[in-house]
Amino acid sequence: MSLASLASAQEVVKIGHVAAVTGPVAYFGKDTENGARLAIDALNARAVVIAGKKVRFELAAEDDAGEPHQATTVAQKLVDARVNGVVGHQTSGTTIPASNIYFTAGIPQISHSSTSPKYTRQGFNTTFRVVANDTQLGRALARYAVKAMAARRVAVIDDRTAYGQGLAAEFAKELQQQGGSVAAREFTNDKATDFNAILTKIKGTQPDLVFYGGMNAVAGPMLRQMKQLGMQTRMMGGDGICSDEIDKLSGGAMADGQVVCAEAGGVDSSGKAALDDFRAAYRKRFGIDVQINAPYAYDAVMVLADAMVRAGSTAPAKYLPAVAKTHYKGVTGPIAFDQYGDIRDGTLTLYTFKGGHRSMLAVTR
Incomplete structure (x- = not known):
């Protein structure tokens, strides 16, 4: 079979990622986009099979510039592009308005960094997050x-x-x-x-x-x-x-x-090796260090893929219930969701700075 025919035989699964990759907090947005991209690379290296068919994952990356109006515009763009799931948005002010568009379309959305409690309290069954809330x-x-x-x-x-x-x-x-x-x-x-x-x-x-x-x-x-x-x-x-x-x-x-x-987020001593490995892989791939939320974006993509495999389908309506039943061991620790879509027993890490660099104080819950 030729490469062209092999590619056509594979189903393409599009995962949207939205964050501010321009503007004053662009370094945060690029960080999570990179984390999501690393997950896409890892999934494709594994040659994931869903319902007996090989699939190829693609990242549909969009920039909302941290602006609520732009967030809804790019959310609709991703819906129109028929993405299979969405990772993002970055801030609560962009994630909340965009979430209504994904809910209407029935597309699962996992935020890697938005912490406003309101995001998961709107009655939407499509909203999840892999970090603790405000x-x-x-x-x-x-x-x-x-x-x-x-x-x-x-x-x-x-x-x-x-x-x-x-x-x-x-x-x-x-x-x-x-x-x-x-x-x-x-x-x-x-x-x-x-x-x-x-x-x-x-x-x-x-x-x-x-x-x-x-x-x-x-x-x-x-x-x-x-x-x-x-x-x-x-x-x-x-x-x-x-x-x-x-x-x-x-x-x-x-x-x-x-x-x-x-x-x-944050991991205790038992999870440190996995997170260290992720940070090393990130630096090797992008030539820079993780800022903050890249590991959570990575895990968010992996949670969507895991739900698709368990459900035996990439169709949002079919694998959405499997997202809610997630029990996944990520690089950021164990991931499971409560009835709202919030992470259960979310950890928090406290830091200070020495010599201009972050220094960990404690991991707590």
């Missing part, structure tokens, strides 16, 4: 702030996005339950560059800690302006500020140990 993340950060950092009075800032606002709200709620208090409550936006007004107000309240709900693109410059104002206050945030990029964006203003962050 409720879990915000509460874990607040407990750590009070118990490990002895922070009692915390200034809370968010960028008014679905992600930043939700994370900050959950943090503030748990902070107060742990006996802490919100010393100041301020807001910015995800495109802002000048924070002097809100930082001056915050400085006057003399907080033990500044909590920021948002992304590195804002947190980095904010740290620089904190230093200019003589604020040596520590900063805490979620996965949006949890990569080495924050040091570059701060212009080197970030002091060792000044920033504590958490990302949804």
